[in-house]
Amino acid sequence: MSRAVRQVKYMDLPRQFASGEIQRKIAEEFARCQFVLGPPVEEFERRFARLCGTPHALGLNSGTDAIFLSLKALDVGPGNEVITAPNSFIATAGAIVAAGATPVFADVTADYMLDPALAAAAVTPRSRAIIPVHLTGNPADMDAIGAIANRHGLAVIEDAAQAVGAELNGRPVGSLGTTGCFSLFPLKNLGVAGDGGMLTTGSAEIDRAVRLLRHHGLRNRDECEVFGYNSRLDTIQAIVGDALLDSIAAVTQMRIEHAAFYDQALRDLAPDVVVPPRRPAARQVYHTYVVQAARRERLIAHLAERGVETKIHYPIPIHFQPAAAHLGYKPGAFPVAESQAERIISLPVHEYLTRDDLAYVAETIRAFYRG
Ligand SMILES: Cc1ncc(COP(=O)(O)O)c(C=O)c1O
8 A cells, every 4th residue: 555645634624713712702601691592592603594595594403404494484294295306415305204394305516506306396285495505515506496496386495504604606505495404513514512403594484483492492591482492503503613614714715716727727627527617696605625536436445545535425325225115215216316426536625735645636636537
């Protein structure tokens, strides 16, 4: 095995906390001990809403809960169908199932987004909502999906778990659908120090419904209006998220620049390596930088032997998961997603990479196809 000359990690979370500033802010909270829904949660929600250009943002336990509680607030449940993409993280379908509804998949386009024409063809009288996924940090085709939703009276729940800061025609994701659902899982472009999520909406009614649902349905300390859940963002996590929000513009810019570097350095390797497609109207924020690669498994091993860590998001389409067997999809149901799942590989694109790291990754890939 060759000796790695350089280590390029997929992500470098300890660097986010290296200054100790966030730890100091957390320590201050221990003087107040208002650990659940304390004032920092409200402040973080206010700033997150501003970032997304929505009147409302609500801190929750997770991105999964943001999707689940969107469905609950919209009264989507047993007997209803929700259309989404089969190439997402399992949580998108998991939240639909948790709400008691049935996930209905439609295939994706060459840029990994829910295909609007196929989503339209999947509409039935039982359809209640569409969940486009801004996978990789690339906004889905919200104009076309919004038009389908309007035509059929469906809600649009944006799965923006990977896409904080992404925009379509200059409008932020999270403000383009009925609700926007963000994950604050540590590896996300804006993460916290554990689980966390955010729901954005332009609807005061949904805001009120989810505020109730996330807090046991309690209208006040003693009166319960509806049976609900416990899905509140911890105050400590809000402190972390709020502190990291200060750098989200810079983080996003770095990722966009790194992606542009890879685009340039790898584009001519097509068709062995296919760089992510771009659309002029979309501001992609590259939560992941996904290429399609020939002889993927060998390329991954080649990179790993030379110190470059990569991942696959995601190797098994949701309809192939054992959990989805009862939905009855057969191989070949979604040929684009299925073929992409065999070729995709996520390269390191995080904000702490240097130009030398990026050049090393690109050159290591080029050497593989030369060899
Ligand atoms: C596309 C997508 N949807 C939903 C989720 C679920 O978010 P969380 O892990 O915060 O529940 C994630 C992230 O894990 C995701 O990447």
